[in-house]
Amino acid sequence: MRVSSVSAVAYDLATKDLDPPLAIVDLDAFDANADDLLRRAAGRPLRLVSKSVRCRYLLERALARPGFTGLMCYSLAEAVWLAKLGTADDIVVAYPTADHGALRALAADERARGAVTIMIDSPEHLDLVDAALGDGHPEIRVCLELDASWRPVPGVHVGTRRSPVFTPRESAEMAKKVLARKGFRLVGMMAYEGQIAGLQDVAGSSPRNAVVRWMQRRSAAELVQRRSAAVAAVRALTELEFVNGGGTGSVESTGADPSVTEIAAGSGLIGPTVFDGYSRFRPRPAVLFALPVVRRPSRGIATLFSGGYIASGPAGASRLPSPYLPEGLTLLGMEGAGEVQTPVTGKAARALRLGDRVWLRHAKAGELAERFTDYHVLAGDRVDRTVPTYRGEGKSFG
Known part of the structure; x- marks a missing residue:
């Protein structure tokens, strides 16, 4: 304890x-945690992850600090709500949506359309938007997710199960499909390295801890090369406003990747018990x-x-x-x-x-x-x- x-x-x-x-919220602790996240980011902008806060007052308090730029939401309905309230004018929805009602609300609100970017990783996501909004719908901002898991050998997957887009070639192919579709604008890329950001390494010398830290070093090194190549492949086709990566648990390693323009973080403001098992912060x-x-x-x-x-x-x-x-x-x-x-x-x-x-x-x-x-x-x-x-x-x- x-x-x-x-x-x-x-x-x-x-x-x-x-x-x-x-x-309760201990405001001294909350503000100290915000300062520490900014220190760890070393000048790289932080996109505030709303699922880790779920309180508008705290979101707005953090966003008022220089260095926090925009929100990362977990739900499109949440993102549209926050955009309408003016909590943020730059919101990325971190997970694909199948919510037709929220898509219609997004399309119907000019302010929300300019602020909110939805996540995609397949043509089927574009099809779903078209089905919800019909032909000739307003332009929807989209972000392409690259799978950031570590696959050291065929058949081994270390990390969260997210996007089917894994290689630079697959990234470029998906980007081309987005660019060829009317009603969509590709504005960003994202890759969440859950095996680094979300996995405790528990300071100490036990064999398990040593294996976790070894895996994280190898995974981070591989991801820098693959993500950089994927971003370059997409940037050769279109301009990108942002490349998002990481989480509270991987601020330093994500910030070391030159292809990343911003880092996602939120849990570090709160300090839950899951971070008691991290050696880095x-x-x-x-x-x-x-x-x-x-x-x-x-x-x-x-x-x-x-x-x-x-x-x-x-x-x-x-x-x-x-x-x-x-x-x-x-x-x-x-x-x-x-x-x-x-x-x-x-x-x-x-x-x-x-x-x-x-x-x-x-x-x-x-x-x-x-x-x-x-x-x-x-x-x-x-x-x-x-x-x-x-x-x-x-x-x-x-």
């Missing part, structure tokens, strides 16, 4: 007039949630209300929320974090009384916002404001 530099008492006092369950926990003690089944166990906020990804302990403050608490292996109750144990559990708060961290950055309608924003030792999450604004994009 990560050692905290903040006491539970400070958070308890700041929120003493609020009833848990509640979620360590963001401060900036978003926490508090649960009240409602039972004392034994001297060494305190039971919290609710808490089953399980993160997405491969099922396992790494997706459970983690007790953070007071220090010295752990979940029970037989119960974990439950739908209506979450028992915790450890030395600190003996001092907990009914009504006391336990502060926990979520495993992934933005998904906690799906559980809470509001974030209470702490500036120093007080609640500066309360802001809605996407859910609090009545929005849920899947």
